[in-house]
Amino acid sequence: MKIEGWGSSMVATKYMHQEIKAVRELLTDELGKLGVFDDLAAEERLGGLLKMLSYNYKADTGVDLNEDQ
Secondary structure, three states: OOOOOHHHOHHHHHHHHHHHHHHHHHHHHHHHOOOOHHHOHHHHHHHHHHHHHHHHHHHHHOOOOOOOO
């Protein structure tokens, strides 16, 4: 039985993790030059999303996402 919906695609979970991480790194590089990134709520929100995606990916697949990818 194939399950349809948001939770059915493990590839989407990993893809979203990689995309959010790329955005976070871009913000860190650009705003870090200005010395303001550490003060932004975006850092905390993006970090939380990355942790949630990593947790869900491992729960769904049994595989850890390597944070250094």
